[in-house]
Amino acid sequence: MRIGYGFDSHAFKPGVPLILGGLPVPHTEGLAGHSDGDVLLHAITDALLGAVSAGDIGTFFPPTDDRWKGADSALFVRTALEEIATAGYRIVNLDSVLILHRPKIVPIAGEIRASVADILGIPSRNVGIKAKTPEGLNQDGVAVAHVTVLLxxxxEPEPLKTMTAEIEDPAELEVVVRSLVDEPHDMRRLGRKPPFDTDDLT
Structure with missing residues (x-):
């Protein structure tokens, strides 16, 4: 098991849309950022990368690179998912806290939760979305996200272990192994995602 922790913050800015967890949220201001400013997905990306010691969001998507100007932050999360799958891990559950004065998150928490779960490819019941107001912190113009993820x-799949343990005839074992190697299998059950090529965005 591995635990990852992510943190991010962005200041509110007029004239840009507010995106939280991949979900457009009606509000008078959005969040400033080189990409779409999705503070929650940025923290999730860092939590996933940190859990497998793969660096941070800036390592993969530096703010100095114009390719990521206005980019959908879901792309960042998908890259982090590739990293944890390559390292041999998958998500057990994720918990998060959003800290902002407005808009109110409770009425839309279920929608944000569903959006995040869809991006991560895990059930909504494995995603926690909570919100707090920054009382006494003088952060009314800022949105902050804290995320913890368990991997x-x-x-090795249990059926394969049992199969190889019980088959004593070498010829029969060879047939079984060949079928596992030659036949296509759905890798989504292992938590893997299709490879993401950043060059496709240029």
Whole structure:
């Protein structure tokens, strides 16, 4: 098991849309940022990358690179998902706290939760979305996100272990192994995503 922690903050800015967890949120201001300013997805990206010691969001998507100007932050999360899958892990659950004075998150928490779960490819019941107001912190013009993620190692499937343990005839074992190697299998059950090529965005 591995634990990852992510944090991000962005100041509110007029004239830009507000995006939280990949969901457009009606509000008078959005969040300033080189990409779409999605503070929650940025913190999720850092939590995932940190859990497998793969660096941080700035390592993969530096704010000095114009390719990421106004980019959909879901792309960042998908890259982090590739990193954890390559490292041999998948998500168990994710918990988050959004800290902002407005808009109120409670009425839309379920929608944000569903959006995040869809991006991560996990059930909504494994995603926690909470919100707090920054009382006494003098942060009325800022949105902050804290995220914790738990990963588990992807082990050898139990049926394969049992199969190889019980088959004593070498010829029969060879047939079984060949079928596992030659036949296509759905890798989504292992938490893997299709490869993401950043050059496609240029």
């Amino acid at each position: 588990e190692e992807i082990g």
